[in-house]
Amino acid sequence: MMASLRCVFAAIAVIVPGGILSQAVAGDLRVLAWEGYLAPLVVERFEAETGHRVTVDTFLSVSEQKRRLAERPGTYDIAMPPDYEVPGMAARGELEAIEAERLPGYANILDGWRSPPYDRRNAYSVPFHWxxxxxxxxxxxxxxxxxxxxxxxxxxxxxxxxxxxxxxxxxxxxxxxxxxxxxxxxxxxxxxxxxxxxxxxxxxxxxxxxxxxxxxxxxxxxxxxxxxxxxxxxxxxxxxxxxxxxxxxxxxxIWSDALVVPTGAPNRDVALQFIDFMLRPGIAALQSNFTRYANTIRGSDALLDPALMEAPEVVIPSDVAxxxxxxxxxxxxxxxxxxxxxxxxxxxx
CATH class of the missing domain: 3.40.190.10 (Periplasmic binding protein-like II)
Structure with missing residues (x-):
């Protein structure tokens, strides 16, 4: 279900499946993402616009992501936990406060996804896919x-x-x-x-x-x-x-994943720049067209693959509560x- 269904509510990226990342380099962005989840074209666009090199390390399960973050503190600038993990991570001091309300793109988040119950006022996260x-x-x-x-x-x-x-x-x-x-x-x-x-x-x-x-x-x-x-x-x-x-x-x-900044992120400012980049309608559409999942960004509909807007896997029937x-x-x-x-x-x- 895409954003329109709100009524129900300068280099190629290095992909390292399960690999160990080298020591952080100032200005680089290191992302811990679900396998096959982050669109290569989105990464290329961010690199071309900002000049920051992006390295993507991947995981296959929530438990693997948790283990990776615990074993490699100070390595990653962006992680993608499911929504239910956000409160506990914040309470344990594992997340940087990002104060998403201050980001220019915050207004693009659909109303139902702003200030969700798992992260009031989006202090630590913004929604990614659902x-x-x-x-x-x-x-x-x-x-x-x-x-x-x-x-x-x-x-x-x-x-x-x-x-x-x-x-x-x-x-x-x-x-x-x-x-x-x-x-x-x-x-x-x-x-x-x-x-x-x-x-x-x-x-x-x-x-x-x-x-x-x-x-x-x-x-x-x-x-x-x-x-x-x-x-x-x-x-x-x-x-x-x-x-x-x-x-x-x-x-x-029903599930959703979030974008967060782990505590000790070596390039926090670049991470916030990336999060704001992901809040753009055009970038959200590129991401959804790649993964075939819904996004939470107002204005992305016009740029989505028409087949995606009509897909029965995405458009939930009206009789389903x-x-x-x-x-x-x-x-x-x-x-x-x-x-x-x-x-x-x-x-x-």
Whole structure:
């Protein structure tokens, strides 16, 4: 869903997948970003306009980003945590105050995304992308029209042994809890164990995927139904037209990612310059056209790919009730990971 749906609410960048960055250089910008998330054209534009060289280091999961920031303090100028991580990071002194209200581009942020409950007055963050997490079904395998999480957790014969899961604990366990009629956000280990027990018989290492390979797996024909972020679902459908994104009657997950400046950022001023750059409508549109995710910037609509504005993965149907800012907190999700990660290790992931 793009900004128009507000009613519901001078060098090529160096990409270092999981690499160790060299010591910070004054004037450089070092970004810790989701794998494949930051549009190369956006990076090139920033470098050309400012003369600052950008180095992008990538991560595949929230836990990896947290570990990278903890192990390499004073390395990164920009990070991209999910919204639910922002309050805890700020409280622990892990973020620089950016006072986003003072940035020239702040007025471009849509009203619903200014002063969100996780960061009042955007003292530490600005919104980057937002989207949904739900299910993708291959209609070449299952031709039914049912809109239910049942298709994943109690699959019909066509979909049995063809179920796919994201590597992150949050996505799978929240949907499993939803199917079981339990709270999506809980620290109750007995409830979470019920979700683990539900998923364990259905999961296979060849059908577990991360942000780095989700599009490839979803479009490969290996799975009949799988969990997906909506932008990846759209990119997969562009490769395999038989894929359909489902808005389950039981509900779905709404999420957003933020731009923040880690404490001790070696080039804080350049980081603020980059954040303001990302608040421009034209830059936000370039970014959304690349990732296929919605942005939060007023005026970007006119520059978006028309296919993106009409994509069913992005335009949420009017009969689907969504509630923003209902994320689980980082403490709860730490318990999710504690129980989920051994399952992945058993699979060899």
């Amino acid at each position: 989207g949904t997490t739900s299910l993708v079904v291959d209609t070449a395998v299952y031709a039914g029209t049912e809109r239910s999480i049942r298709l994943l957790f109690d699959p019909p014969p066509e979909l049995k042994d063809r179920t796919g899961f994201l590597v992150g604990a949050e996505e799978t366990l929240r949907l499993a809890l939803l199917w079981l009629g339990l709270p999506q956000c809980t620290s109750d280990r007995a409830q979470l164990q019920r979700a683990i027990d539900l998923v364990r018989p259905m999961i296979h290492k060849e059908r577990v995927y991360s942000i780095a390979d989700s599009v490839d797996v979803l479009s490969s024909g290996r799975i009949g139904i799988g969990i997906a972020w909506n932008g990846d679902a759209l990119r997969a459908r562009e490769r395999r037209p038989s894929l359909r994104y489902i808005y389950p009657e039981e509900g779905l997950i 969504i509630r923003f800012f209902r994320s689980c907190d980082s403490g709860q999700l730490s318990v999710y990971a504690e129980l989920w990660d051994p399952l992945l290790r058993d699979l060899g992931r």
